[in-house]
Amino acid sequence: MFNALQVLAGLALIFLLPGYTLVNLMFPRRGELDPEYDFVYRITLGMGLSVVISIFVGFSLNAISDEETQYVRSGPLWIALSSLTGLFILAGWVRGAYPRAGYIHPSLYRPTAESRSGAPGKKEFARKRALDRLLSERGQLVGDMKKFAERSSDSNPQRQLYYRKRIDNARERIEKVNGEIKKIESGGV
Structure with missing residues (x-):
């Protein structure tokens, strides 16, 4: 089972992740590649770029490999591709390619460059x-x-009394929630 997961992670790392994150770095706004099939273009370009990136990383690692083995082992390849993917994710986040990161924590929200001027x-x-x-x-x-x-x-x-109490508790909570909603809508947080 572990070997199958390793193979799947390796395939994703070689054939998808570096290129997809590079596409998000270059085109951070949704619909920028194509208004209707943006996701399909991102995946397709990502796969092609991932193959190219993996080949260049492999050539680079082979050029600096030790003379005894004459080939690149999987460890340095994993590290190089993972760090390159992480670098692309970080740069894409700075450019605003991942606005949903704000759902993890509001401080991670970064608007795209186009929306920075007028967006909240x-x-x-x-x-x-x-x-x-x-x-x-x-x-x-x-x-x-x-x-x-x-x-x-x-x-x-007896159960009617229990449900009436539950209804009263729900009404009280609804009143509190409505007060919080009015407070937020009026501009306070």
Whole structure:
């Protein structure tokens, strides 16, 4: 099993990752290559560039290899391709090719060069993310209230009391969430 995973990781490292990250570095905006089939072009160009990059890295490592073995072992090749891929990812992030990194942490959000002039920054991204979370929570609470009301109508008096308490707790939480939503929409975070 481990050997199969090694083979898959090696194939991805040789045939996809360096080229795909280089394409993202060169064309950071979505739809820049083609408005409709952008992902297909990115994958295709990435595969072609990965083969070229892997060949050049192999030639470079062979030129500096020791004279005893006369070939490149897999260790230095893994290190070289991984570090080159990491370098392309970092440079692509600086150019704004990975705006979804902001979902990991808002400080990782980098807008593309085109949108830097008029687009909202990190605070706006964090505000939108918090607003989406609160709206989702409010929708979940409303659904829970409906579910509790349905269950309450079919239950014995003791269970009805339990569901009424749950409905009251959900209403209180909805009021708090609505207050937080109003606060965020008015400009405060």
